[in-house]
Amino acid sequence: MSGAPGGETPVRVGVFGLLGSGNLGNDGSLEAVLGYLRTAHPDAAVDALCGGPEVVEARYGIPATRLHWYRGEYRTASRLGAIAGKGLGKLVDVFRTAAWVRRHDVVIVPGMGVLEATLPLRPWGFPYSLFLLCASGRVFGTRVALVGVGAAAIADRPTRALVRWSARLAAYRSYRDVLSREALREMGVDTARDEVYPDLAFALPTPQPAPQPRASSEQPSDTPGPGTVCVGVMDFHGGNDDRARAEEIHRRYLDGTTQVVRALAEDGRPVRLLTGDECDASVVTAILDAVDSPLVTASEASSLADLMKEMAAADTVVATRYHNLVCALKVGAPTLALSYAAKSDALMGRMGLDAYCHPAREVDADRLLRQFRELERSAPEVRRTLTERNLLATRQLDHQFTALTAALFPAAHPAHALRKAS
Structure with a gap:
């Protein structure tokens, strides 16, 4: 996705999140956004700051950087050394995240429930990482977009504060359902201009299943067939x-x-x-x-x-x-x-x-x-x-990607470059 025609510098796009870490939904959201970028912005130079950089590089063919400096970030820290490593990692990640964001014109957080805590979550985990991203974007003039994300009411006050400030600092927000937008509004974020679209995974190609024989108790099939x-x-x-x-x-x-x-x-x-x-x-x-x-x-x-x-x-x-x-x-x-x-x-x-x-x-x-x-x-x-x-969802996601282009990829790239340099 690099090499803009006419000698122009390609727009630099980063994707961010717990991608390549074993969650198929997160990776599906990334795949949908990469499909949009390759179709609508084929000259963009794209890379990732993510949880599983080796997987993202191998599967999607884009350069990737590890999200956390400390490799044991998501393991429970009980020994003194591990606790110290985590603490140091939080400090190092401030500078790593800022340096990565500064190299980009646009950063996209593709889908995922990044503004919710419907599963066990600690404030110093991903909420902290998301806050660093959005704050760095505001400092360096990089447009950070939360695209088709999920949100939910959060009772834990530190987590709620980090989520609220992350959303406020983002340059663009859209949600995968009305409940998400309402939850963020109730947490104190002005969502009047934010839109709701179907989940990004609805933009992925729909596979056609191969005909499968009916399985029986004598010879079960390894792939789903009629009756499965x-x-x-x-x-x-x-x-x-x-x-x-x-x-x-x-x-x-x-x-x-x-x-x-x-x-x-x-x-x-x-x-x-x-x-x-x-x-x-x-x-x-x-x-x-x-x-x-x-x-x-x-x-x-x-x-x-x-x-x-x-x-x-x-x-x-x-x-x-x-x-x-x-x-x-x-x-x-x-x-x-x-x-x-x-x-x-x-x-x-x-x-x-x-x-x-x-x-x-x-x-x-x-x-x-x-x-x-x-x-x-x-x-x-x-x-x-x-x-x-599904037909309706496809049309609505076409509108989502059109709106995203209008918000993040202004036609006057030189003017944007001047603003970034000032």
């Missing part, structure tokens, strides 16, 4: 305010999900277990061990495209992670959400499936199976609804 149910699982322990009940919440979620998978297998349904983050593997292993059926298999999907291929070939999807839901809805699969946050309910409502939500904190296997059977009875109507909503 994809079940997306999550290493779910509640949110930031649930730390005292984390193990109880996890046990109830795992037990309920296991009961549902067992019931489906006993009905002769092939079940394909899907994940959305590397940490979910332990849940897959626990379910496979507990159910012990040849009809229950585990996917090795390593991208949202892989997930979508699996889901497109299945009859029905039951999913927990937000971007598992996005993938299922995008391919038009009848989908039931195990909702762990309001964002999941909002997404299902936007796609016309608000009747098919079930709380992940209180999984009731019998009620979930009743909802599942009702969803399957309504499958033809659900598929028609999803076709219409």
Whole structure:
């Protein structure tokens, strides 16, 4: 993405976030933004400041720098040396982040729930990193854009303050749902000019599934076929305010999900277990061990495209992670959400499936199976609804990218260069 015609200096674009770190949703948002840049701004010079630079470089072909100076940033620090390393890292990252931001004209934070704490989160983790980014952008005149991000009310005061100031310092904001915009407004940010668009992952190409033979109890298929149910699982322990009940919440979620998978297998349904983050593997292993059926298999999907291929070939999807839901809805699969946050309910409502939500904190296997059977009875109507909503989402994301170009890539690059130099 470098080498502007006519000898002009290419616009320098950075992408920022926990990218390449094992979360498929985060990487899918990056992929969508890179697709936009390659189409609309092919001469831009793009690089990343991210959690997994080796993965980002290998998978997406752009230079990448490690987000944190201290490599043990996301490991629990109990020994004195580790605590000192983390503390020193916070100071070093001030200068590293500032130096990286200064080299760019534009920095994009692609999607992700960067303004929420629906999962366990410490203020000195990613919220601190995001604040450093946005503050550096304001200091050096680099436009920082929070594009299609998620936000939610945050009770922890230090985390809330960092999120609020990060949003205020950003040059551009858009959200993946109305709830996110309202949450930020309630936290004291002026959102009057901010827009809401579908999640960035809806801009990814929709794969066409290859025809698959029906699996049987004698010879289960390794890929979803007719009759298959994809079940997306999550290493779910509640949110930031649930730390005292984390193990109880996890046990109830795992037990309920296991009961549902067992019931489906006993009905002769092939079940394909899907994940959305590397940490979910332990849940897959626990379910496979507990159910012990040849009809229950585990996917090795390593991208949202892989997930979508699996889901497109299945009859029905039951999913927990937000971007598992996005993938299922995008391919038009009848989908039931195990909702762990309001964002999941909002997404299902936007796609016309608000009747098919079930709380992940209180999984009731019998009620979930009743909802599942009702969803399957309504499958033809659900598929028609999803076709219409997906067409609308595509048009709305076209508007998102047009608005992003207008906000971040002014036609008068020389004038911008003069402003940056002043």
